[in-house]
Amino acid sequence: MKRLWIVPFAAALLVGCSEEKPPQAVRPALYVVVQPERSEHLGRFAGNIEARYESTLGFRVPGRIVRRFYDVGAVVKQGDILANLDPTDQQNQLRAAQGDLAKVQAQLINAQANARRQQELFDRGVGAQAQLDTAQADLKTTAASMQQAVAAVNQAQDQLSYCNLRADHDAVITDWKAEAGQVVSIGEEVVTLARPEIKEAVIDLPGPLAEALPKGIEFQVAGQLDPNVKTTARVREIAPQADSATRTRRTRLTLDQTPPAFRLGSSVSVTVSTPIAEHFELPVTALQDVDGKTRVWVIDTQTQSVSPQDVTVLSRDTRNALLSGGLKAGDKVVIAGVNSLTPGQKVRLDKESSQ
Known part of the structure; x- marks a missing residue:
């Protein structure tokens, strides 16, 4: 009787052991880390x-450039002389104006003395009114000529000073448009300051x-x-x-x-x-189309397992796809063998693909 009980029990144990499922294999997973794109x-x-702010300077008088004092890239201060012209013509004009001024000054002295004499004679009753009027008119004319001569001297001095091209502000020289020895006209571009x-x-x-x-x-x-x-x-x-x-x-x-x-x-x-709008770019090998929906497989780094995640495909080509929704920055997405994965399957993170 003992043998009849022992044999069936042992057989039952053998049958029970044969029905146990073998442990699921851990497969390696090739993945990428999701990085969102928020700009196009x-x-x-x-x-x-x-x-x-830049300004291009030129001489205010014509002439031949004698010298350039700075090269491109030089830092200059306001008032620095950048280049100058041959001043011979302007010096001659100044001398002529100064000569005219000296001549008029002498005429003015003579006109003042004549007007004073005519006034004295008229006051003593021995001078004619017509001669006094003529003397006073000559004095006014000569005084006007004096002002004109002074203005001519000032203008000639300005013309001479214009032979020096000066920086009108602190700046950097960025370009020279004329060389020493070149003849330039009034206002012709010579140097650019920045x-x-x-x-x-x-x-x-x-x-x-x-x-x-x-x-x-x-x-x-x-x-x-x-x-x-x-x-x-x-x-x-x-x-x-x-x-x-x-x-x-x-x-x-x-x-x-x-x-x-x-x-x-x-x-x-x-x-x-x-x-x-925020979107993600992944290889098309990461996509799995199931029942009219598209999903990817996301790796849970804590449990080392995968789970499906639905996404929206914005566009795709033969290599990459633009996706939105369902993912966030830092998610690890499987990009190879996705059709053989099952929810909760254990994976080994052996390699990360560079994207």
Whole structure:
């Protein structure tokens, strides 16, 4: 009887053990870390740092340039002589004006003495009224000629001083348009001065992009030699007409900050982007279409398991897809073998894909 009880019990134990499920295998997971995009990249353009205020100076008299005292890039102070002309002609004009003045001064002395004599004779009753009137008229005419001669001397002195081209404000020389020995006319452009205290970035934007820029759009400005030197900027001025050759429009940007490395003439890289609704970009291999819905598999780093998450596909191509909803920054999403995953499946985070 004992054998009849023992054998069935042992058989039952064997049957029970055979029905236990084997443990689920932990599979490696290739994944990416989700990074949201909140702006749309519109382009990157090369530009320069320029002064907001520039002035181009020229001589106020014609002549031949004798000397230039500074080179491009020199810092000058208000009143500094930048260049000068041969002053021979102006010196001769000044001498002539001074000679005319001396002549008129002598005539004025003579006219004053004559008018005084005629007045004395008239007062004693021995002089004629007509002679007194003539003497007084000559005195007034000579006095007027004296004023004219003084003005001519002052003008000649000014003309001589104009042979020196002076800086009208503290500035940096950015360009010379004439060389020593060159003959220039009145007002011809000779030198360009820039005020260094206010700087801005200058770029050339394609016409359609310049016209479509949203109001208040922010630009990212970084140094080309050192991209870590950067700041933000906003549009100050867009040229009303496009360049006839390139069809671009000169755009000037006001810098929110001016790093010391942004010197006049420095090359910068300007990035244009516009705010958009938050979205994510993932490889199309991360998507799984089930029952008309699209989902991705998110890894729970605490439990080392995966779970499905529904997402909305904004657009996709053969390589990448733009998604919205369901994800947040820092989520780890599986990008390979998603069709063989099951909810709660254990995974091993062996490798992270760079995206």
